[in-house]
Amino acid sequence: MHVFGLDSEIAGFKRHVEQRERLLSELAACAKRLADKSVAIAKDVGTLHAIFAGWKLAESGTASPSNDASFVDLLSKSSKHSPLSASHVTDVATFPCSPNSRWMLVLQRRLSANVKYMLHQTTDMKQLLVEREQALTGTASPPKDPSPPSSTGSASSPSTLSFSAAASFSSAASSASQLASRFMSAVEPPAVALEEQQRRMRHASELMTRALMAEEMQRFRSETSKGLEDFTNHFACAEAQMTKRQRTIAVNMASPPPASTSEVSAAAVPKSRASYGKGERKRTFHSSHARKFALEVVARDEASGAPTAAVCLFCRHFGREERAGKKRKATANFKYFRNSFRTDLYVQHHQSQHPRQWARYSNCTDEAKRSFFPADATRPAADxxxxxxxxxxxxxxxxxxxxxxxxxxxxxxxxxxxxxxxxxxxxxxxxxxxxxxxxxxxxxxxxxxxxxxxxxxxxxxxxxxxxxxxxxxxxxxxxxxxxxxxxxxxxxxxxxxxxxxxxxxx
Incomplete structure (x- = not known):
């Protein structure tokens, strides 16, 4: 049962190796195409820098220092890497490229090398499995029977018989009898013992082969996993660097000019109702809520005049109440309700921060609420x-x-x-x-x-x-x-x- 399970594992491992070989071959071809493109792009970048360097030299000799100094500085920034000309580039590894093309070198040197290494490992393992199958097939096939010896080899030819054989027949007969007695006295091993010995030898050889095969399979898995980890790490690093540089370029190109003081002040004003999209629900402020929930409008939209912020009058006039059992002191900040004016939020704040004042205020009449706070801010706005x-x-x-x-x-x-x-x-x-x-x-x-x-x-x-x-x-x-x-x-x-x-x- 154990031998059958190991055979099944080896068969599945062989299929897995063949699948890896096929995928790694495609990956190696793709990495080679990327490396070729990276070499071409690196050469183009080098040519671009060389053109900028030549332009800088030309402008330095003909430009006016007082009028064209800023333009020459820009050209200096463009050609600060000073790469070699594209005609002198033979290997991208020795090409002094700019930071924006270093990720191409990573693709060529790291990715291609890792893919080739894993492909060679897989190919060698596949060849080892094929040789093992061939060896097992040759051992299982029965050996061919050797050709039987010729009958003439055992008997003397007529030409070799001497006429004196008859004379020495008596001596030959005595010698034959002695030889026969000697062979009869020797112990000849039976055929069953020979077959058992051969079976044991084959079993020992098969066990050693399977042990070596299992060790080789484990080594192949670990080496392949390590190579794939290196490959993915380098590929992720190259993609991250490219994405970071693309984002930096996009931000620099899309960044607006420095805003003036008036624009900064306008940006600090809370958004109006019209500026909210469909995904941002906004509740308007009702004037009747000012007296009902002890609120005061402190900010309005400049365009529409709609309230955008309201302050809690309990926080402003009395402060937040100290709650029993709380070790920390209550904050002295005022509570502001901005843009979304919900009655449940009003009540929740009053009950948690001003429970006693809110209970008194809720039981007051409208006239009493007008004079509840000093310098009443809740009375209706007059002309x-x-x-x-x-x-x-x-x-x-x-x-x-x-x-x-x-x-x-x-x-x-x-x-x-x-x-x-x-x-x-x-x-x-x-x-x-x-x-x-x-x-x-x-x-x-x-x-x-x-x-x-x-x-x-x-x-x-x-x-x-x-x-x-x-x-x-x-x-x-x-x-x-x-x-x-x-x-x-x-x-x-x-x-x-x-x-x-x-x-x-x-």
Whole structure:
């Protein structure tokens, strides 16, 4: 059973070797074609560099240094490898090609060599199997019987018989009897023992042959696997280098010129609804969600005016709540909802980051929600005429000033500076009937008088006290005198930018 299994394995191995020989022959032919093409392309690249080198020499002798210096530099970059002429190239291995054609050398030197090695190994193994089959066939065939000896060889010819044979017959007979007795006394081996000895010899020879064959099969498999691994590694390296260089060339050719500052700013603006493709689903922002889910729109599309970003008012005014059992402190970043406005995301954020505030806010009425946050940002947007009224501005300022959390979100601007840079832009009336600056983009902007008292001592420290604008006394600039300031409530980066832009128009 074991011998039959080994014979089947050898037969299958022979078919496998024949299949490998056929495929490796095709692969060797393909590698040879690639090597021939790589040699031709390498020669063409060398000729191209030689032409650029000659062009550089010609331009260096005739060009003007002041006008054509940049052009000569470009030619220098093109001919920096300085390869030999194509007529001097005899072997691509000694050809100093450019980096873009090194992968061709890999195909010629590495791939072809590996394929040829594997093909030779397979051919030798096939020849070994054929010789083994021939040897087994010759051993199994029965040997031809030798021609029987001639009968005349055993008997004496008549010419050799002497007339004295009859006289010596008695002596010959005695000698024959002695020889016969000697042969009879010897032990002749039986025919069965001879056949068993021959069978044992054939069995031992077959075992040694099979052991050597199994060892050779194992060696062939390991050598072929190693050669194929080297071949695939070199081929993958060549393909990767070629793909990398093609990608680099494509990126360099398709790269746009350096963008201006305005283009960079426009790229930073969130995409509008029209800019989204079919695969990018976008949900629009509903104005009713601002009060319902405590949100405020902070960015809009420049073209359509549609909201593109909204901020959580709980994060802005109260911060994120500390959760029990959490070792890490809650982040101070605000939560922004951009482009995709989904109600489930609103609720999920509020329940996880502001559970107590969200529970209070959800139970409030619409009127209570209007005054839930300082400087209410959730009340419906009014027209510009309503925003510039002194009463609305005063209410917004009082609400913002009453909140301790917003005490650090106020900025003071000298009125004398505002009057200079924004002439004729007064839109309100102050407490004394004078025209005041009331930009509609601010939540709160009121006119106050600040008293500055300079204390003597190191550092010249100053104490600033706030008092109503109507109580201004003394000349401006004197110690203890007051000066009018616009106190502006700025709660976001966008409002700060608006304030700076408003003062920069002059």
């Amino acid at each position: 510009k005429q309503a925003l510039v009224k002194t009463q609305d501005i005063a209410e917004a300022a009082a609400a913002a000033r009453a909140s301790p959390a917003e005490s650090r979100c106020w900025f003071v601007l000298p009125k004398r500076v505002v009057d200079v840079v924004t002439p004729g832009r007064a839109a309100g009336t102050g407490a004394e009937g004078e025209q005041t600056w009331q930009p509609s983009a601010f939540r709160a902007c009121d006119l106050v008088a600040l008293a500055v008292t300079t204390r003597s001592g190191a550092g010249g420290q100053e104490d600033v006290h706030e008092r109503p604008a109507s109580s201004q006394t003394g000349p401006s600039g004197a110690s203890g005198a007051t000066e009018k300031y616009y106190r502006v409530a700025l709660f976001g980066r966008m409002e700060l930018d608006v304030a700076v832009d408003s003062l920069a128009v002059g």
